[in-house]
Amino acid sequence: MPAKYSQPYQPLLLRILHGLTGLFVIAAILTAFWTYNTYDGRWGKIPLPQFKTIEGIHGTFGLFALLTFPLFVLYAFHRGQKRLIHPDSLMKLTQTGKPIWWYNLHRLTNTLAILALTFALFSGKMIDEKWLPMGELNHSWYYAHLISWVIMVICIALHLLMSARVGGLSLLQSILDWRFRSQDSPARWSKHISDWWYSFRLASVKTWWQSASTLRVLEVFVLVSIAAAWIISLLKELL
Known part of the structure; x- marks a missing residue:
């Protein structure tokens, strides 16, 4: 329901996409460890039940994350780009200890988390589901996928720490708050999307590429990686 705010406010669509992607990623991380522990x-391992179907469950959560992630990426690199690295972010990281240093470190960790998830999802699509049940543990893509989830855990921890450092508990709570402002109503989403698409069509490719070029390169890299993961996975099934 629409509401007024005295604490940090996060757009409703961001909270939904961030929440769904985060939920699927956390579930994928937990089931990824269980899969590793089983096969x-x-x-090192811990005494978890030998649940042979856990790999399929992990793959399902990974698939859900792969489906929601492109939408989150489009939002993050456009309406949410102020939360990602800026062209001068690395320069401002030299101002150690100052508030601007913490804000840019927060933007950097947000960007790294997106890249880490891209790596995890892409490497996961390169794995054959028959490898682990057959005891084939030395494939390079399997090692890459293991490394990607370790990096993902580190990035999530840094993301939470930086969010708490920059915005405190109120910022973390704002992600879980389902109230929204009137201009953020789902009833207006179709208009927002059509307005964005219209402005995108009006902008030339050259203008689009020159604006915040670092983010444009990262956005293209992430989206192309996701598309390539689907295409390569499909080709492996057909061949």
């Missing part, structure tokens, strides 16, 4: 365990 591998070379670098």
Whole structure:
């Protein structure tokens, strides 16, 4: 329901996309460890039940994350681009200890989390679901996927720490608050989308590419990686 705010406010669509993607990613991380624990365990394991179907469950959560992630990416690199790195972010990181340093470190961790998830999802699509049940544990893509989830855990921890450092508990609570402002109503989403698409069509490719070029390169890289993951996975099924 529409409401007034005295604390940090997060757009409703951001909260939905961030929440769904985060939920699927956390579930994928937990089931990824359970899968490793069941079929591998070379670098340590804990006494979890030997649940042979856990790999399929992990793959399902990974698929859900892969489906919601492109929408989150489009939002993050356009309406949410102020939360990502800026062209001068690296320069401002030299101002150690100052508020601007913490804000830019927060933007950097947000951007790294997106790239880490891209790596995790892409490497996951490169894995054959028959490898682990057959004991084939030495494939390079399997190792890459294991590394990607370790990086993802680190990025999530940094994301939460930086969010708490920059905005405190109120910022973390604002992500879980389902109240929204009138201009953020779902009834207006179709108009917002049509307005964005109209402005995107009016802008030339050259203008689009020159504006915030670092973010444009990252956006294209992430979206192309997601598309490539689907295409390569489909080709592997057909061949």
